[in-house]
């Protein structure tokens with residue numbers, strides 16, 4: 179039985195790699211944000227607006243435990259998931275955990291064009307976005323680095339790179 183948790187900051191490539199890797203390995207792919215949105219019939223943004231971040235984190239934890247029971251699965255969790263409650267310990271206990279690491283420059287470039295659906299970023303100017311990423315990473319790294327493996331998430335820019343990253347990840351996990 180294989181159960182893999184992909185974690186890392188917003189824009190690190192969790193969904194991109196998770197989708198490609200699960201397809202190559204014939205595993206089920208679950209993106210925790212999408213799972214939450216389907217279960218609650220609301221976008222993450224709406225949930226943040228209605229319940230605040232604290233309310234979202236409670237619900238996120240509950241949903242993590244729901245998908246954490248799935249088997250033969252790749253689960254990409256939200257950027258904040260590992261940093262609340264005992265979520266990181268839970269994931270380490272339930273399966274392989276992979277911290278998808280990407281530098282601030284790469285994260286900024288990716289998030290600049292994909293911030294609208296992310297409530298924590300949507301209203302920020304470029305300068306605010308950069309500062310926010312740097313500060314958030316500092317706070318979050320101690321959680322992310324509790325993962326069992328670290329994987330470079332910068333090489334996910336086109337199909338060829340994604341394919342190569344899938345192969346590297348297979349090697350890392352001896353699959």
Ligand code: S3P
Pocket residue numbers: 186187188189192211222255256257258259295296297298
């Ligand atoms: C968040 C990341 C998002 C989503 C929510 C909060 C965060 O997930 O869970 O907007 O706190 O970093 P992605 O990392 O998949 O964008």
